[in-house]
Amino acid sequence: MLDGFTAEILARVQFAFTISFHIIFPAFSIGLASFLAVLNALWLWKRDKTYLDLFNYWKKIFAVAFGMGVVSGIVMSYQIGTNWSVFSDKAGPVVGPLMAYEVLSAFFLEAGFLGIMLFGRKRVGDGLHMFATALVALGTLASATWILSVNSWMQTPAGFGMNDLGQFVPEDWWAIVFNPSFPYRLVHMVLAAYLTTALVVGAVGGLHLLRDHANAAARRMFSMAMWMLVLVTPLQIFAGDMHGLNTLEHQPAKVMAMEGHYDSHPDGAPLILFGIPNAEEKRIDYALEVPKLSSLILKHDLNAPLDGLDTIPDEDEPPVAIVFWSFRIMIALGFAMLGFGLWALWARLRGRLYATPMLHRLAILMGPTGFVAVLAGWITTEVGRQPFTVYGLLRTSDSLAPVGAPAVAASLIAFIVVYFFVFGAGTWYILVMMRKPVLDHVLEDERDEAQRDGPVLSVGEEVAVRGKSGES
Amino acid sequence: MLGLELSFIWAGIIAGAVLIYVVLDGFDLGVGLLFPLTKDEGERNVMMNSVAPIWDGNETWLVLGGGGLFAVFPLAYAIVMPALYMPIILMLLGLIFRGVAFEYRWRTKRWKPLWDMAFFGGSLVATFCQGIALGALVQGIEIEGRAYAGGWWDWLTPFSILTGVAVTAGYGLLGATWLNMKLEGRIQRHMRSLAWPLALATLVFMGLVSLWTPFKDGVYFERWFAWPTALFSGIVPLLVALAAFGMLRGLQRKADIQPFLCAQALFVLGFIGIGISFYPHIVPPSLTIAEAAAPDESLMFALVGTLVLLPLILSYTAYAYWVFRGKIDPEEGYH
Numbered sequence: 188m189l190d191g192f193t194a195e196i197l198a199r200v201q202f203a204f205t206i207s208f209h210i211i212f213p214a215f216s217i218g219l220a221s222f223l224a225v226l227n228a229l230w231l232w233k234r235d236k237t238y239l240d241l242f243n244y245w246k247k248i249f250a251v252a253f254g255m256g257v258v259s260g261i262v263m264s265y266q267i268g269t270n271w272s273v274f275s276d277k278a279g280p281v282v283g284p285l286m287a288y289e290v291l292s293a294f295f296l297e298a299g300f301l302g303i304m305l306f307g308r309k310r311v312g313d314g315l316h317m318f319a320t321a322l323v324a325l326g327t328l329a330s331a332t333w334i335l336s337v338n339s340w341m342q343t344p345a346g347f348g349m350n351d352l353g354q355f356v357p358e359d360w361w362a363i364v365f366n367p368s369f370p371y372r373l374v375h376m377v378l379a380a381y382l383t384t385a386l387v388v389g390a391v392g393g394l395h396l397l398r399d400h401a402n403a404a405a406r407r408m409f410s411m412a413m414w415m416l417v418l419v420t421p422l423q424i425f426a427g428d429m430h431g432l433n434t435l436e437h438q439p440a441k442v443m444a445m446e447g448h449y450d451s452h453p454d455g456a457p458l459i460l461f462g463i464p465n466a467e468e469k470r471i472d473y474a475l476e477v478p479k480l481s482s483l484i485l486k487h488d489l490n491a492p493l494d495g496l497d498t499i500p501d502e503d504e505p506p507v508a509i510v511f512w513s514f515r516i517m518i519a520l521g522f523a524m525l526g527f528g529l530w531a532l533w534a535r536l537r538g539r540l541y542a543t544p545m546l547h548r549l550a551i552l553m554g555p556t557g558f559v560a561v562l563a564g565w566i567t568t569e570v571g572r573q574p575f576t577v578y579g580l581l582r583t584s585d586s587l588a589p590v591g592a593p594a595v596a597a598s599l600i601a602f603i604v605v606y607f608f609v610f611g612a613g614t615w616y617i618l619v620m621m622r623k624p625v626l627d628h629v630l631e632d633e634r635d636e637a638q639r640d641g642p643v644l645s646v647g648e649e650v651a652v653r654g655k656s657g658e659s
Numbered sequence: 660m661l662g663l664e665l666s667f668i669w670a671g672i673i674a675g676a677v678l679i680y681v682v683l684d685g686f687d688l689g690v691g692l693l694f695p696l697t698k699d700e701g702e703r704n705v706m707m708n709s710v711a712p713i714w715d716g717n718e719t720w721l722v723l724g725g726g727g728l729f730a731v732f733p734l735a736y737a738i739v740m741p742a743l744y745m746p747i748i749l750m751l752l753g754l755i756f757r758g759v760a761f762e763y764r765w766r767t768k769r770w771k772p773l774w775d776m777a778f779f780g781g782s783l784v785a786t787f788c789q790g791i792a793l794g795a796l797v798q799g800i801e802i803e804g805r806a807y808a809g810g811w812w813d814w815l816t817p818f819s820i821l822t823g824v825a826v827t828a829g830y831g832l833l834g835a836t837w838l839n840m841k842l843e844g845r846i847q848r849h850m851r852s853l854a855w856p857l858a859l860a861t862l863v864f865m866g867l868v869s870l871w872t873p874f875k876d877g878v879y880f881e882r883w884f885a886w887p888t889a890l891f892s893g894i895v896p897l898l899v900a901l902a903a904f905g906m907l908r909g910l911q912r913k914a915d916i917q918p919f920l921c922a923q924a925l926f927v928l929g930f931i932g933i934g935i936s937f938y939p940h941i942v943p944p945s946l947t948i949a950e951a952a953a954p955d956e957s958l959m960f961a962l963v964g965t966l967v968l969l970p971l972i973l974s975y976t977a978y979a980y981w982v983f984r985g986k987i988d989p990e991e992g993y994h
Binding site for chain 2: 250251254255257258259260261262264265266267268269270272273275276277278279280281283284286287288289290291292294295296297298299300301302303305306307310311350352354356357358360588589590591593594598601602605609612613616619620
């Protein structure tokens with residue numbers, strides 16, 4: 188079946204597959220870590236037990252999601268070498284140190300304090316536990332910062348020279364880290380993570396409100412999620428727009444693919460809402476378009492000329508259809524989130540936030556949309572960077588490791604089987620946890636506290652360890 | 660000459676990170692290896708709980724090993740990863756299974772045996788592949804230009820299988836002595852009794868690997884048997900004997916901590932032995948540390964932060980261990 192595939196295609200599919208699975212977990216755990224830090228802080232500040240119950244509820248879910256993120260992330264740190272060794276050799280001197288800083292400043296921080304956050308409240312006391320929880324949240328953000336700097340450098344390389352071995356050599360670290368697309372991409376991704384988490388928390392809140400609209404914990408999380416949604420979505424749309432303008436400046440071919448502009452438009456380009464990209468004829472079939480709107484959005488001028496893919500050599504064009512569609516999915520979901528947030532705000536202002544079952548049903552429906560939007564956005568930007576790994580400078584086909592197609596095919600199949608099985612199971616366990624109301628979890632914990640018939644040291648249970656100094 | 664010094668400082672740091680990885684994750688992989696040796700649910704719980712709060716931090720050193728190599732020796736990373744393609748991929752898959760088992764096995768009753776198996780199987784595959792990778796490195800990797808030039812199965816030889824078995828026995832020993840230190844009662848006695856055969860196996864396999872290695876490559880042979888390095892190389896085996904004696908004495912006296920520390924010392928000494936064989940190469944037999952190093956600008960930039968962050972990491976890692984210090988009481992889990 189895989190006979191027709193080259194090692195390059197297989198390696199690309201494998202990387203796309205493993206990194207797509209991986210990004211799902213950070214997209215959730217970045218937001219959830221911050222949410223947990225806020226919940227814990229509110230509990231310590233207000234001593235309202237609902238916050239503590241919510242903290243313990245989401246903590247268990249976080250532990251499973253974080254575990255999946257860790258193991259799928261270890262794969263990423265090795266796969267760059269196993270499958271893209273020429274890229275590693277050439278770009279390593281520039282992006283390698285940034286990734287090393289991610290490990291040193293973020294992964295260790297998360298891993299070092301996660302145990303205390305999950306298991307250690309009684310052992311270290313509220314203050315240090317809060318500190319650990321905040322550091323875990325900080326670690327997730329630091330990790331996002333470094334890895335987005337790396338990705339952005341591959342999109343908009345800066346601050347480097349080339350040596351006679353063909354390697355990218357760092358010349359100005361400030362310019363490398365803060366390369367032109369980095370601030371936009373970082374803001375866009377962190378907001379996306381917060382939105383994704385808000386949508387998941389809102390879905391769980393909505394589910395439990397449908398069952399019992401007086402449930403205090405469900406009300407609290409639903410309200411918090413809806414505030415987050417209505418505040419962050421407009422910011423995100425604005426940040427996305429800025430990011431798009433930045434892309435137009437530095438990677439115009441990507442924007443042409445996103446817009447479906449095969450042809451140049453010297454006097455005002457139309458905004459193509461929908462259509463079927465036809466790669467062979469180089470046009471959009473059945474296009475539904477608004478004249479001149481694209482020029483207005485991208486250039487803030489109805490008649491501004493916009494170049495099309497006809498100005499780009501064929502061998503430098505990204506695959507249009509994938510970018511065109513994934514971009515539209517992301518945008519459509521973004522506006523759906525905006526509408527949802529505004530409806531929730533309207534219901535709140537009318538005092539009906541907890542008494543509008545249709546809204547709660549919509550919340551459940553919208554629960555996974557953050558993940559879909561994040562994936563669609565990443566597909567847009569990554570596929571839009573093709574056919575390069577380092578944009579304009581190093582081709583994907585020149586980045587490949589000397590690994591034969593059969594070996595890559597075997598590992599790809601193994602990854603697909605293992606990932607669907609392992610992460611499918613993990614997702615199932617998370618859904619089971621989410622289906623249980625917060626109160627049930629609290630009662631379970633209290634029962635375990637009393638009988639200790641459950642896991643001694645799983646999340647949600649405190650340690651049964653006798654310290655040497657006789658504490659705990 | 661600054662470049663030379665920088666690359667050697669970095670070789671030391673990467674070697675240190677890999678050593679810390681082996682010292683820390685070795686015993687928690689070992690706990691996974693010993694998992695099926697008890698059928699008792701409560702004993703399995705405390706075994707896993709003894710490493711639950713720390714395994715994630717331990718595994719981060721592996722990420723530093725890979726990420727650090729990528730950062731400062733990109734050429735070595737670019738050659739070793741494709742050369743060890745299969746063992747690396749299998750190790751990663753193994754780590755996935757055992758990593759998720761820590762959370763999954765509490766989330767299901769019906770499938771708990773499956774995740775127990777995943778914990779054991781994942782640990783075994785990851786451990787064995789690490790041993791294979793070590794053997795494949797020691798026996799040498801074929802390079803042409805700036806790329807791996809060997810075949811897909813070059814890593815698989817009798818020698819690399821031997822190192823795979825040796826590392827498996829060794830991690831088992833680390834796991835058994837760790838559990839001897841952290842647990843009490845029947846399971847502690849069980850683990851202590853397992854430590855004996857594991858210690859013997861470890862010493863025998865370490866001995867076999869050590870005897871075989873000098874004959875893999877003339878350079879290794881000279882390093883170990885020619886003057887004046889033979890004098891220095893001679894100290895390492897002596898210390899190994901000392902550590903082995905200390906461990907067996909500790910087991911005999913039913914000491915908690917001594918067997919674990921001595922088992923770790925065996926690994927540290929073995930690691931130093933490998934270091935003596937490798938130097939000045941990073942990928943034997945032909946790629947040297949200096950050749951593989953990234954430009955000075957990269958090494959310097961990475962070094963500045965590392966010198967600040969590494970001591971911090973070591974101190975809060977030590978703090979996390981201290982928070983979860985002491986015996987895990989199996990009884991306390993049940994009343």
